[in-house]
Amino acid sequence: xxxxxxxxxxxxxxxxxxxxxxxxxxxxxxxxxxxxxxxxxxxxxxxxxxxxxxxxxxxxxxxxxxxxxxxxxxxxxxxxxxxxxxxxxxxxxxxxxxxxxxxxxxxxxxxxxxxxxxxxxxxxxxxxxxxxxxxxxxxxxxxxxxxxxxxxxxxxxxxxxxxxxxxxxxxxxxx
Amino acid sequence: xxxxxxxxxxxxxxxxxxxxxxxxxxxxxxxxxxxxxxxxxxxxxxxxxxxxxxxxxxxxxxxxxxxxxxxxxxxxxxxxxxxxxxxxxxxxxxxxxxxxxxxxxxxxxxxxxxxxxxxxxxxxxxxxxxxxxxxxxxxxxxxxxxxxxxx
Numbered sequence: 615x616x617x618x619x620x621x622x623x624x625x626x627x628x629x630x631x632x633x634x635x636x637x638x639x640x641x642x643x644x645x646x647x648x649x650x651x652x653x654x655x656x657x658x659x660x661x662x663x664x665x666x667x668x669x670x671x672x673x674x675x676x677x678x679x680x681x682x683x684x685x686x687x688x689x690x691x692x693x694x695x696x697x698x699x700x701x702x703x704x705x706x707x708x709x710x711x712x713x714x715x716x717x718x719x720x721x722x723x724x725x726x727x728x729x730x731x732x733x734x735x736x737x738x739x740x741x742x743x744x745x746x747x748x749x750x751x752x753x754x755x756x757x758x759x760x761x762x763x764x765x766x767x768x769x770x771x772x773x774x775x776x777x778x779x780x781x782x783x784x785x786x787x788x789x
Numbered sequence: 790x791x792x793x794x795x796x797x798x799x800x801x802x803x804x805x806x807x808x809x810x811x812x813x814x815x816x817x818x819x820x821x822x823x824x825x826x827x828x829x830x831x832x833x834x835x836x837x838x839x840x841x842x843x844x845x846x847x848x849x850x851x852x853x854x855x856x857x858x859x860x861x862x863x864x865x866x867x868x869x870x871x872x873x874x875x876x877x878x879x880x881x882x883x884x885x886x887x888x889x890x891x892x893x894x895x896x897x898x899x900x901x902x903x904x905x906x907x908x909x910x911x912x913x914x915x916x917x918x919x920x921x922x923x924x925x926x927x928x929x930x931x932x933x934x935x936x937x938x939x940x
Binding site for chain 2: 635649690
């Protein structure tokens with residue numbers, strides 16, 4: 615009988631259901647998908663984030679002096695789909711639960727992540743290659759850690775040398 | 790007297806919504822911010838009004854499609870000065886995932902000066918409330934200085 619009485623009594627003791635947001639911090643779930651966070655230390659400039667970005671919010675611009683690349687993620691174009699963080703092989707891009715992105719209209723082009731990623735150097739000839747941070751070196755370079763730090767040209771040479779050493783007869787035939 | 794009214798007016802902004810070809814995601818969040826007791830934008834003195842002639846703060850959502858552009862501008866010009874424009878979602882600023890579409894005319898700033906931007910796709914209701922509060926601050930300074938939104 616009168617089931618609403620139970621609900622009414624419960625609501626009396628539960629207090630207001632309004633989130634007191636502007637006067638107190640709002641409740642945010644830890645899995646809430648807010649803006650992306652970029653860590654230039656882990657980035658290897660593979661560009662998969664730019665490739666999968668549905669809204670075209672990510673840009674990679676080569677710097678004028680050729681020492682690295684400017685990484686830009688414009689929050690005013692990002693749709694928070696999280697694909698960039700999903701596909702990032704090193705975890706350089708992650709989604710935070712920060713949603714405090716309100717800003718004045720005048721600084722709409724300043725509302726972006728801007729990071730500078732330096733190119734790596736070939737450990738043999740010093741040519742510019744994609745950066746090789748420890749995150750990716752431990753993952754992909756486990757097989758042959760020395761060769762992982764080489765540029766494509768030096769890598770081809772070292773592989774050819776290895777083959778030549780392993781099969782000296784073959785080497786004689788060729789020469 | 791006018792100063793006294795200005796002080797009072799900035800405590801109860803009337804909000805008007807314009808849908809400039811939005812996917813309705815942001816509109817749902819704007820309705821949520823007003824209708825659900827959990828967010829309840831009306832306790833901040835805000836009120837959604839039905840006519841653009843009563844409005845003080847305009848919430849615009851959507852990437853301004855070509856089909857709706859002239860109608861949006863007509864409605865926008867009916868709002869009395871000083872008006873404050875809030876872009877809800879990323880679409881009015883950049884077009885979001887509709888960017889570079891053949892019917893999309895974002896950036897909306899070519900037609901309408903945007904004062905506050907609430908990025909998100911869609912932004913959560915609290916973020917919209919944050920944006921409205923910021924817009925009210927802008928509106929207060931405009932009321933005190935007596936400037937219109939284009940000057």
